[in-house]
Amino acid sequence: MTTTVIKNAQIVNEGEVIQADLRIVNQRIDKIATDITAKQNDIVIDAKGCYLIPGMIDDQVHFREPGLTQKGTIASESRAAVAGGITSYMEMPNVNPATTTIEALEQKYAIAAEKSHANYAFYLGATEDNLEQIKRLDPSRHCGVKVFMGASTGDLLVEAPHALDAIFRDAPTLIVTHCESSPIIAENTKALLEKKSTLTIEDHPIQRDTKACYASSSYAVGLAKKYQSQLHVLHITTAKELDLFAAGPIENKHITAEACVHHLWFCDQDYARLGNFIKCNPAIKTQADRDALIQALHSNKIDIIATDHAPHTLAEKQVEFAKAPAGLPLVQHALLTLFEHVNQGRLSLPQVVEKTAHNPAKRYAIAERGYIREGYFADLVLVDMADSTLVTQDNTLYKCGWTPFLSTHFSAKILSTWVNGQQAYQAQQMPISSKPEVMPLSFNR
Known part of the structure; x- marks a missing residue:
């Protein structure tokens, strides 16, 4: 003992x-x-x-295993997470091959059982034709199904209305969504390229603007209301999207929203200094959007804070803007950014604990974690x-x-x-x- x-x-x-x-x-x-x-x-x-404080429960990470282990592994990234005060995580399906079957999902659980430094769960990735796999999810074991409603590639991009309706109707677990409209992003990119021959990092939030985010997130919220689905919208980045969500405590909400630490820390003024190192999807937006997200933490329109930790190699980031992948490593420094908000008077420590530990435990109904309680x-x-x-x-x-x-x-x-x-x-x-x-x-x- x-x-x-x-x-x-x-x-x-x-x-x-x-x-x-x-x-x-x-x-x-x-x-x-x-x-x-x-x-x-x-x-x-x-x-x-x-x-x-209770350890952070990070409901959105990309640890890159299997298939992309030059960027990160379950062992390396969970080790960094623990150093950053993250004790549990939920990992995303866009690895290689993508996690779109229950068998692939269970293979990741097996890797984590051997290598992870923190407690773990994994999402199944939705495609336009894997509804039967989604129906096999075990609500007591699997954290949810991830739906990329735009801003993805290959099978993980789900845009067909019939496929989205079926997922929102039949998913037995929480549905989590990445919401950006691919058609609007394409329109914005075309308009930019009519004015200039080469895009730069400053164009990123123009390509992936408020309109692109709101069109997709409002669609997801509409589907969740239609089917009374359990929906959690990831990484909200715009003030306009906040109108889609109810203020107040997370209890009894079936539609919830999340902000990520980098969208609470950086704004578009930081692109000149950091370039591709803060290229991410959805894009980092304006200071006004960032301030609105912080205010939404106070009103409880934003229920959870996560990281969307998504490492890429240094070489991958040190190329021209158009070829640089989106995503940045965050788990080791996420809580430190939030403590900085506390020391600067923008948030309180109880609020940070609520958004990083209590509310993830409530939203996902996690057993015996997320609080400092006897027996937990x-x-x-x-x-x-x-x-x-x-x-x-x-x-x-x-x-x-x-x-x-x-x-x-x-x-x-x-x-x-x-x-x-x-x-x-x-x-x-x-x-x-x-x-x-x-x-x-x-x-x-």
């Missing part, structure tokens, strides 16, 4: 911050109390002045909000080897991460600790 006692922590949980001790026994939180006496063989950590799995992060983190090449863990946050000086520091009660990361130890015992997420639905 392994017992850890965390003393004098400021515990951030369910809208409150309380000073208390916490005891971990094996995988779970055994006790939370004002004063817990440690026994002789207990591991004791003095957390005085620091905050203890001990997925925990210890944070010093008064220390700092300088992002360097040497302390960046992504397999791709680069980060858009290079040389950023964050005003908080992640000290430790526990996954299922095991200390999986310690800031003083690089490389990070040995791989913890992890498990697939399970869902009470």
